[in-house]
Amino acid sequence: MYAIVDIETTGSQPAEDRITEIAVFIHDGNQVVDQFHSLINPGRPIPFFISQLTGITDEMVKDAPRFHEVAKQIVQITEGNVFVAHNVRFDYSFLKKEFADLGFTFQRKTLCTVRLSRKLMPGLPSYSLGKLCQSVGIPLQMRHRAIGDAEATSVLFDRLLKIDADKVNDHQEEKPDTASTISSEIKTSLLPPAISREMVQALPLEAGVYYFHDEHGEVIYVGKSKSIRKRIIQHFNIDYKSKKSVEFKNRIASITYERTGSELVALLFESDEIKKRKPYYNRAQRRSVYHSGIYSYYDQQGYLRLTYQKAKTEVAPMLTMANQFQAKNFLFSRVAKYNLCQKLCDLYKSNGACFDYQVHQCKGACIGKESPEEYNQRVLEAVEAFKYDHDSFVIIGRGRNQEEKSVVVVDNGCYLGFGYVDETFTATGLEDFKGAIKPYNDNKDTQQIIRGYLRTKHNDKVLVFS
Structure with missing residues (x-):
């Protein structure tokens, strides 16, 4: 038995919309x-553009039941049935969230008619519900209304059932154990429409970097993991929380990967690939240019001062930042954490005491009240927190x-790159290791990756050079 479901909502975010x-x-x-059908009062205004799309207005839902009033009927009518929908993760995620808000776990096997249509009716120009129904001659009344879309999806599903049955019957003589496409899709309904179970099973259980490509071969996402296959399965198993995340999943047409062996190399390589390729769905590490840096110097009174300024090519900064705003905010955070002086960190311009001293949060280094020795000790602690433990070293993994x-x-505190050497490789010094690597850019992200990795439990060997 199958429960073919369609919903309309106040927006595309299950965590926020209703x-x-x-x-x-x-x-x-x-x-x-x-069948079951009901308007539902979302308990909030319906945005104008949503009403334009669906035709559902605040007036129409004013006297409709709240979700909790129809929840029992939904549970009962879907109980023991496969949950079927066009882009099933969207509808399923909304219902799971509504039930979760009631303290109930809604769990059903799922089946996506987008994936199923791609498998059983390949080569169509589009698999959106409207264009798909137009291509195969299915009437679609009341588009963007749950009752109309669910009815059209049920007609589509009926056709898919018949196509699948004919396909199985045609192959029974040659291959008696021919599996139904629908039964197979129920097992793999969480996968993107163009990704098969066989494609996922062929992925390695090893560390590396993986790429999601769209139908044109363009890289739309780069990721990394200690186990490529496990991480990608996790990608596909999550409940997608927005229309954009569903769109992302549906755009994935193929997967490629690069094995790295080392988890650290996977982290560094992923960071570089994101900056180089700038995939549409990678946001966190797309920046490839770092304009500002954190520097230090001793003033004439012997105080160790921190400052932020444009990154210089002739002098390496202790830490690079995307812009002056980020650098300034970073120094403010160090001032607060290590009880440093705003004035001596270039954050407060004054001929006298800094603002923090006036509110008793600075110990007075700005006016010579705190000795350079005492103040500098805290500055060094702050600096050590964002520097490597050693200036020159090699990590062998x-x-x-x-x-x-x-x-x-x-x-000298600068990441040069990574590479691979034979098990029999011997080195007499740092220069030998330099000759074995491919150069990569040093930046804030690579610095954080290496510092963070070295602070975890790992089995890599670290060689320190003076």
């Missing part, structure tokens, strides 16, 4: 045998096979 209409058609594998090792090189 359901305004639901329709459920029960299909027994031969025909529709039951796992390679892509048992015959090689990965090598990451840092020289």
Whole structure:
């Protein structure tokens, strides 16, 4: 039995928006045998553009039941049935969230008619519900209303059932154990429409970087993991929380990967690939230019001062930042955490005491009240927190096979790059390791990656050079 579901909502975010209409058609594998439909009062105004799209207005839902009033009916009519929808994760995620708010766990097997249509009716120009129905001649009344879309989806599903049955029958003589596409899709309904179970199973259980491509081959997302296959399965198993995240999943047409062996190399390589390729769905590390830096110097009174300014090529900053605003905010956070002086960190311009001294939060280094020795000790603690433990070192970790090792090189506090060496490789000094790597850019992200990795429990070998 199948519960074919469609919902309308106040927006595209399950965490924030609410359901305004639901329709459920029960299909027994031969025909529709039951149905349920209701408008739902979302308890909030419906945005004007949503009303324009769906035709559902505040006036229409004013006297409609709240979700909790129809929740029992929804549970009962879907109980024991496969949850079917066009872009099933969207409808399913909204219902799960509504039930979760009531303290109830809504759990059903799911089946996506987008994925199923791509498998059983390949080559169509579009698989959106409206264009798909137009392509195959299915009437679609009341578009963007739950009752109309659910009814059209039930007709589409009926056709897909028949296509699948004919396909199985055609192959029974050659292959008696031919599996139904629908039964297979129920097991893999969480996968993007163009991704098969076989494609996922072929991925390695090893560390590396993976790429999601769209139908044109363009990289739309880059990720990394200690186990590529496990991480990608996690990607597809999550409940998508917005229309954009559903769109992202549906755009994935193929997956490629690069094995790295080393988790650290995977982290560094992913960061570089994101900056180089700038994939549409990667946001956090897309910046590739760092304009500002954090510097230090001793003034004439012997105080160790911190400052932020444009990054210089001739003098390496202790830490790079995307812009002056980020650098300034970073120093403010250090001042607060280590009880430093705003004036001596270039954050307060004054000939006298800084503002913090006036409110008793600065110990007076700005007016010579605190000695350079005492003040500088806290500055050094702050600096150590965002520097490496050693100036020059090499991290030797796992390679892509048992015959090689990965090598990451840092020289004078600057990340130079990574590479691979043979198990028999011997080095007499840092220069030998430099010759074994491919150069990569040093930036705030790589610095944070290496510092963070070295603070975790790892089995890599760290060689320190003076």
